[in-house]
Amino acid sequence: MGLFSNVSSSDDIDITKIKLPEHLGIIMDGNGRWAKKRGLPRTAGHKAGATTFRKISRYCSNIGIKYLTLYAFSTENWNRPQEEVNTLMRYFREYLQEALRDFRDDTIILRFIGDISAFPEDIQELMKENQELSSVRNGMVLNLAMNYGGRAEMVYAMKQIGESILKGELQPSEINEQLISDHLYTANQPDPDLIIRPSGEHRTSNFLLWQSAYSEYYIDDVLWPDYTEKDLNRALLEYSKRNRRFGGV
Numbered sequence: 587m588g589l590f591s592n593v594s595s596s597d598d599i600d601i602t603k604i605k606l607p608e609h610l611g612i613i614m615d616g617n618g619r620w621a622k623k624r625g626l627p628r629t630a631g632h633k634a635g636a637t638t639f640r641k642i643s644r645y646c647s648n649i650g651i652k653y654l655t656l657y658a659f660s661t662e663n664w665n666r667p668q669e670e671v672n673t674l675m676r677y678f679r680e681y682l683q684e685a686l687r688d689f690r691d692d693t694i695i696l697r698f699i700g701d702i703s704a705f706p707e708d709i710q711e712l713m714k715e716n717q718e719l720s721s722v723r724n725g726m727v728l729n730l731a732m733n734y735g736g737r738a739e740m741v742y743a744m745k746q747i748g749e750s751i752l753k754g755e756l757q758p759s760e761i762n763e764q765l766i767s768d769h770l771y772t773a774n775q776p777d778p779d780l781i782i783r784p785s786g787e788h789r790t791s792n793f794l795l796w797q798s799a800y801s802e803y804y805i806d807d808v809l810w811p812d813y814t815e816k817d818l819n820r821a822l823l824e825y826s827k828r829n830r831r832f833g834g835v
């Protein structure tokens with residue numbers, strides 16, 4: 587099948603035969619350690635990580651993932667040294683410009699989840715243009731979590747709900763789980779089925795807190811810049827064998 591022509595054949599996992607997550611989340615972690623291991627500055631790790639990001643997002647679209655959420659920058663990542671933050675902004679800018687310039691015929695729908703008002707104006711503009719340009723496409727939804735935090739997202743939702751109550755459009759008794767989901771950045775999207783964290787850390791680091799209530803987690807020791815399609819296939823295969831019970835039996 588043409589759709590799957592990019593699937594690595596050096597791999598003995600036939601990805602076309604397994605049940606894929608509809609929504610996949612990845613915490614792109616380990617760039618700094620990857621660089622340190624090589625005696626390079628942390629920023630070199632972010633450069634390599636950006637290449638992996640391009641490769642893995644393309645692969646996910648090719649194999650038929652419907653929703654992919656990539657954690658690129660957390661609300662806490664502003665606490666890093668200014669030089670590192672500046673370099674990350676430069677890589678974000680480069681990718682957003684490239685997406686506008688080169689991805690005209692693409693099928694990927696780009697969305698940004700997080701409070702983007704904290705980014706430099708030109709980056710916000712690029713985000714809006716990409717979101718607008720890609721909104722008419724019909725392929726994979728790629729959510730880039732940027733200045734994203736699960737707690738900040740809940741605060742954002744609560745504020746909107748509070749406003750609706752103040753205006754008399756909503757009664758507190760009408761608040762339910764669906765209403766809260768509808769006020770998150772991921773409104774109208776399914777919850778993530780699988781969340782992968784490379785680099786071996788066993789924590790959520792504030793990623794999709796509400797949405798991941800019943801997500802499967804997969805921790806991989808591989809550092810993000812080294813992450814390959816094969817590593818992803820391994821996680822997908824394991825996911826396909828998991829027994830999800832959602833509290834049932």
Ligand code: IPE
Nearest residue numbers: 614615616617618619658659
């Ligand atoms: C992930 O890699 C990239 C961002 C958080 C922006 P890190 O920079 O966190 O790499 P480590 O965890 O220090 O190795």
Ligand code: IPE
Nearest residue numbers: 613614615657658659660791
């Ligand atoms: C989570 O990684 C954020 C992103 C990958 C964008 P961090 O490296 O910031 O998380 P901690 O500090 O290890 O928890």
Ligand code: MG
Nearest residue numbers: 615616617618
């Ligand atoms: Mg990290």
